[in-house]
Amino acid sequence: MTQLPAGLRIVILGGGTAGWMAANLFVHAWPSATVTVIESPEIGIIGVGEGSTPQLKAFFDRLGIAEAEWMPVCNATYKNGIAFHGWSDRPGFESYFHPFPSPLDLHTAPAFFDATRRRRHGQDVWAHPDRFFLPARLAAERLAPIAAESFPLGPAYGYHFDAHLVGAFLRTHAAKRGVVHLERRIVEAAVAEGAITALIAEGGERIAGDLFVDSSGFRSVIHQAALGVPFVSFGENLFNDSAVVMPTPADPTGTASATRATALKAGWAWDIPLTSRTGNGYVYASGYCSKDEAEAELRAHLGVGDDGTARHLSMKVGRVAESWSGNSLAVGLSQGFIEPLEATALHIVQATVEGFIQAYQAGGFTPEHRAAFNARIAARYDGIRDYIVCHYRMNRRSDTAYWRDNAANDRLSESLKAIITCWFTGDDLEAEIARQGIAGYYAATSWHCLFAGYGQFPNGAPHPPAPGAVDMAVIDAFLRRAALNFADHRSVLAALG
Numbered sequence: 001m002t003q004l005p006a007g008l009r010i011v012i013l014g015g016g017t018a019g020w021m022a023a024n025l026f027v028h029a030w031p032s033a034t035v036t037v038i039e040s041p042e043i044g045i046i047g048v049g050e051g052s053t054p055q056l057k058a059f060f061d062r063l064g065i066a067e068a069e070w071m072p073v074c075n076a077t078y079k080n081g082i083a084f085h086g087w088s089d090r091p092g093f094e095s096y097f098h099p100f101p102s103p104l105d106l107h108t109a110p111a112f113f114d115a116t117r118r119r120r121h122g123q124d125v126w127a128h129p130d131r132f133f134l135p136a137r138l139a140a141e142r143l144a145p146i147a148a149e150s151f152p153l154g155p156a157y158g159y160h161f162d163a164h165l166v167g168a169f170l171r172t173h174a175a176k177r178g179v180v181h182l183e184r185r186i187v188e189a190a191v192a193e194g195a196i197t198a199l200i201a202e203g204g205e206r207i208a209g210d211l212f213v214d215s216s217g218f219r220s221v222i223h224q225a226a227l228g229v230p231f232v233s234f235g236e237n238l239f240n241d242s243a244v245v246m247p248t249p250a251d252p253t254g255t256a257s258a259t260r261a262t263a264l265k266a267g268w269a270w271d272i273p274l275t276s277r278t279g280n281g282y283v284y285a286s287g288y289c290s291k292d293e294a295e296a297e298l299r300a301h302l303g304v305g306d307d308g309t310a311r312h313l314s315m316k317v318g319r320v321a322e323s324w325s326g327n328s329l330a331v332g333l334s335q336g337f338i339e340p341l342e343a344t345a346l347h348i349v350q351a352t353v354e355g356f357i358q359a360y361q362a363g364g365f366t367p368e369h370r371a372a373f374n375a376r377i378a379a380r381y382d383g384i385r386d387y388i389v390c391h392y393r394m395n396r397r398s399d400t401a402y403w404r405d406n407a408a409n410d411r412l413s414e415s416l417k418a419i420i421t422c423w424f425t426g427d428d429l430e431a432e433i434a435r436q437g438i439a440g441y442y443a444a445t446s447w448h449c450l451f452a453g454y455g456q457f458p459n460g461a462p463h464p465p466a467p468g469a470v471d472m473a474v475i476d477a478f479l480r481r482a483a484l485n486f487a488d489h490r491s492v493l494a495a496l497g
Helices: 016-029 055-063 105-120 134-140 163-176 221-226 291-302 345-362 367-393 401-407 414-424 429-436 444-453 472-483 489-496
Strands: 009-013 034-039 077-079 081-085 095-099 143-147 158-160 180-183 186-192 195-201 206-208 211-214 231-233 242-249 259-264 267-273 277-284 311-314 318-320 328-330 486-488
Touching (some): 009 016, 016 034, 016 163, 016 345, 034 163, 055 158, 077 489, 081 134, 095 134, 095 444, 105 444, 105 472, 134 143, 143 489, 195 221, 211 221, 221 328, 259 291, 277 291, 328 345, 367 401, 367 414, 414 429, 414 444, 486 489
Parallel strands (some): 009 034, 081 259, 211 328
Antiparallel strands (some): 077 158, 143 486, 186 195, 231 318, 242 311, 267 277
């Protein structure tokens, strides 16, 4: 490997979970570099979501941080996946579960794919996803995704957590590794020949660097304001641009091990279980619902009346045209934002920083691979966007203009159009996903669960099942016995400390 340039200075503008995640990844990969994080004490963490994908476990594993070290102090819980409620009004499909991968999928996913294919060809077979995947069963029984020592086939899993506490934990960990923390209010970024030379603090202090990371939130002080990197809006694909959030007490009867996403009149509400409280929010489209209406609907949904204080947020949905521009890398909200439906925010931060480190090293610490890197990150954003857009395009509600307009939305990418066409024509969806090369964003299981979970099968009277249809009793027994190797979620959390 080409030697890291001597005295390399990395300056990160903005802390929060994204900024401190980036700092830890940089100092872990390049321990001889000087990494500085600049935070303004006046600017807080947005914290729209408090959930993750399984990639966050890989992040902590990479840093050598055990779950017992960070989860208890961050009020964290385990996440088997996401339970969707009310996105379809078709009888029997009012809810479905989007699971994280499991080695046991090898024994049940082929049967599920076969069942959905048969159902799409008019055969009367069971094709709802929840009975085919272990995480759905674990979530239904409030079990943690941590298998007994005698059972080596646990599923992948994510986490729920307090974003403020995770940011603070990562700040402390970074400081132990030598990361410098400065509290400054940055008023300007100095630019020369398309590159950042220094950040100018209030009072005139100049903070120079070689590489800059923009984690300044939606303001995007470096990337968009100083370098003029264009912003690509996803507004025509994703209508939601606002959120109202408020916590409620933790469930005294037990701790859920999944996120719950409930469709409301102009968007959806999240329910995220922490050890200390339940995180709640309503993501909605301001063109269909006012702030007051959204707050009232969330309060009614939670049954809290006028109790508690609600916080309102605006969301800038889309991405920058180039995540790496000049000597600046954008992460977090400065880079882009896709609504928190699939909890992908930190996953993108991690993929961006790790991908940048790899590309920068491979190019001899030069911009040689910048264009290829930007293309990969843009494709990841667009792939995640398409999967989330599909949730809305395929909804089976018609009670409000919001849901009707989403179902009629034809502003879809060619990739998503091909996926939808493949499903409804009864073709091989696995093959189509492989042809497009998009399984790295969402695998075939995720797409099958979305379509089948809504009950989105071609119309027509079902024919009798053909020979060879799966015996659901066998699947049920297999997963029931597998679930015996997993313990109550709350008891597993208590054992962490």
